[in-house]
Amino acid sequence: MNIIFLTLVEINSIEERGIYQDLLRKFRNEDHDVTIVTPVERRRKIPTNFSEKEGVSILQVKTFNIQKTNIIEKGVGTLAIEYQYLSAIKKYTSHKKYDLVLYSTPPITFAKVIELIKKRDHAKSYLLLKDIFPQNAVDMNMLSNGGFLHKQFLKKEKKLYQISDKIGCMSPANADFILKHNPEIDRKKVEVNPNTIEPVNFEYSEVEKNSIREKYQVPTDKKVLIYGGNLGKPQGLDFLLETIEKNDSDQIFFLVVGSGTEFFKIQKWFNEKKPYNAKLLQKLPKEDYDQLLASCDAGLIFLDKNFTIPNFPSRLLSYLEMKMPVIAATDPNTDIGNIIEEAECGYKVLAGNQKEMQEKLQLLLNTDLKEMGENAGKLLFNKYTVDQSYHLIIKEIQDV
Structure with missing residues (x-):
């Protein structure tokens, strides 16, 4: 099968680790022909180009800066990317006929690109729904509910769902939300196809773990709880900082690692508060x-x-890959907390409820972390490996 994957994630190598690279590598390893269409932001000063390496084709499309930039350039860049991708795909992929066009949100502005490939090649289409936009922007007060931009993006969102033969959602709650708010969608089009990875075994002895901690000046005699990844507004990180400040246990140390729009705000807090029980990297x-x-x-x-x-x-x-227990402090609408509690590998907390958070932290200290960690590993292998995602896509596209 010839597959073309459209993404806003910058992919330079299929051998990198990540939810998209792992899945695409699986397709390649199963002898499918894979073309990746990925942005290269103008700050990189690289022109649009097409190359073949590591058993896949990569079409880098020069775009505006769309990550870690101001809201105006991000907005303009997101709107312009559809036409930039259209132009590049027409120019560089006319020699190929694709069976499947695979794409993820964000963005929701790929409709014309998808329609081109579907019409030109009679391809099937599969949406990996990773982001429900524009509602997430409304929730974060980045878009005015019912405003002009909101209405325009809603039209694009519904168009994307309409032209998708299949829509893979990250969780049951995710799928229910899409169907509830888009009753025009055929329920048969929607399935649960979550984030998945190709797991790697990370087994370190206690001596090795202590050596790693010492390298980063992290205590070796405390339970280290890590928050790693994007430090942005959607994460509600004020609650994380409040959690660090309110926790008075001499057995817990918080480690915050990442980057994002809120990093310097968090750095300022660390510089001012100088918490004895936490470190920022x-x-x-x-x-x-x-x-x-x-x-x-x-x-x-x-x-x-x-x-x-x-x-x-x-x-x-x-976290599951490392066989680690998880505490999830979230809004009441996501089901991630329910899933980890049902798997007995962690605890859920309602974001903003500090009393509950401190109770769950204490509960974690009194829990067999090794047993919970083993449960975490089982959850990963039962639900979140690329093999499962791959077979869902292949099966459903063949059945369309």
Whole structure:
């Protein structure tokens, strides 16, 4: 099968680790022909180009800066990317006929690109729904509910769902939300196809773990709880900082690692408060981060309490891969907390409820972390490996 994958994630190598790279590598390893269409932001000063390496084709499309930039350029860039992709695909892929066009949200502005490939090649289409936009922007007060831009984006969202032969959602709550708010969608089009990875075994001895902690000046005699990943507004990180400040246990140490729009705000808080029980580190290279993560005892997930959409952060998979218990402090609409509690590998907390958070932290201290960690590993292998996602896509596209 010839597959073309459209994404806003910058992919330079199929051998990198990540939810998209892992899935695409699976397709390649199963002898499918894979073309990846990925942005290269103008700050990189690289022109649009087409190359073949590592058994796949990569079409880099020069775009505006769309990540970690101001809201105006991000908005313009997101709207312009559809036409930039259209132009590049017409120019560089006319020699190929695709059977499947695979794409993820964000963005929701790929409709014309998808329609071109479907019409030109009689291809099937599969949406990996990773982001429910524009509602998430409304929840974060980045878009005015019912405003002009909101209405325009809603039209694009519904168009994307309409032209998709299949829609893979991250969780049952995710799928229910889409169907409830888009009753025109045929229920048969929607299925649960969550974030998945190709797991790697990270087994370190206690000596090795202590050595890694010492490298980053992290205590070796405390339970280290790590929050790793994007430090942005959607994560509701004020609650994380409040959690650090309110926790007076001499057995817990918080480690915050990442980058994002809120990093400097968090850095300022750390500089002013100088917490004795926490440390902030900027984003690390993937290999270094994985080693540090493997030396920790439990993972933390935070989501803003105002979300009405059921987000399902991919950072969960990193924690499960390390066989770590998880505490998820989220809005009441996501089902990520229910899933980890049902699997007996962690606890859920309602974001903003500090009393409940401190209770769950204490509960974690009194829990057999090894047993919970084993349950975390089982959850990963039962639900979140690329094999499962791959077979869902192949099966459903063949059945369309």
